[in-house]
Amino acid sequence: MKQAQRWTVRSAAALVACAFLVFGLSPTRSASAHGFSSTVYVDIKAGGQAGHVRTTLDLEYDLFIVSVADQEHDDPLYRAGMPAWDDGDLPGQEKALNDHVDSAIAYLTHRFAISAGGTTCTPTRVGRFDVHMRDVPYTTITLDWTCPVQEHDPHHEVRSSLFGDDEGFVKGVETIATFDLDGRSGSALLDAKNPSFCIQQSLGQRAWEFLLLGAEHLYGGLDHILFLLALIAGSRRLREVVLAATAFTLAHSVTFILAALGVVAAPADLVEPAIALSIAAVAGWHIWRVVTRRSHASDIARSTVGRFELDRSGWARLAVVFAFGLIHGLGFASALGIDEAFSWPLLSSLLVFNVGIELVQLAIIAAVFPVLALLRHRAPMVGLGVTTLIATGVAVMGLVWFVQRAF
Structure with a gap:
């Protein structure tokens, strides 16, 4: 006994x-297991001419407003953008961003970049910021990147530190990128541990990243x-x-x-x-x-x-x-x-x-x-x-x- x-x-x-x-x-x-981080979506495609890459970014609106206001010291953006978010006013949210487009683009291009052959490409904004609903308001913006034209494979690389842990607002933000570039198509995951990827990375490397993402979730x-x-x-x-x-x-x-x-x-x-x-x-x-x-x-x-x-x-x-x-x-x-x-x-x-x-x-x-x-x-x-x-x-x-x- x-x-x-x-x-x-x-x-x-x-x-x-x-x-x-x-x-x-x-x-x-x-109580909610899904509300303390965020996901950024990026679609990457070859541009209309040699050396051009087009990216369409989709970011959570309120987090974007807070990050831009803090990192670019644009308090008027915060004062204009957050009341519109509180009221669920999508046109008002669009207006706030487009009225402060310079600081918003500055934040994006400081935290997100495309390079070719080791040289950073030059971004150009295409159109205006658009705000739409996923489960929460998201904002979309398109950037064209002018990259150095090379005779051989340019080895495009994508880097992202959008909404990084160092900003102190959220942690563990992931960027899911889909691409059709350099004769390759696929998807990749960027986070604080892996802030960049090369378009030429292997299928096994991309699969491993999503395997770890599932385990972490x-x-x-x-x-x-x-x-x-x-x-x-x-x-x-x-x-x-x-x-x-x-x-x-x-x-x-x-x-x-x-x-x-x-x-x-x-x-x-x-x-x-x-x-x-x-x-x-x-x-x-x-x-x-x-x-x-x-x-x-x-x-x-x-x-x-x-x-x-x-x-x-x-x-x-x-x-x-x-x-x-x-x-x-x-x-x-x-x-x-x-x-x-x-x-x-x-x-x-x-x-x-x-x-x-x-x-x-x-x-x-x-x-x-x-x-x-x-x-x-x-x-x-x-x-x-x-x-x-x-x-x-x-x-x-x-x-x-x-x-x-x-x-």
């Missing part, structure tokens, strides 16, 4: 350690991690949690890709509360089984076992998880601001992004589920109590987030 008690203590300590790894090392976020998104923990806590066998995680991945991949193709779209005001509610619902499923079946909550109804050795309850739970996975896919798409059709090369990169998400899911399952399984095997009532405690905490957090996001 004493040995069993000692084992239980060690198991509980291991579980706490796993929780520390998942939560303690995860970046701190509030799940690991840094507390709501998605809590959803996964709710799945783990309520799974009676390894088979169930693996199938549930697979169903979740397939589902969010479907909506993620459809969003990237412009087939589906949903505002964050609806998606974020729905994600929070799904967290509470999956956690509540396990709590309901414990309340109604008590010590038999982990039992499997052998009389209803079918394909994949899942009973009726297991199949019902799998269907619910798949449905909620569709909602989470919209959340991942919203996190990257995906609400319009992109190029097929970018779509392939987004598929790699999903692989990164799946790898982190598997890592969390590998860290947490074996400890819970051993605990339930050696001390069933203690294991049931621990999983119920986890599910209760997750359900409460999900409900709190739902109220915050909905109201």
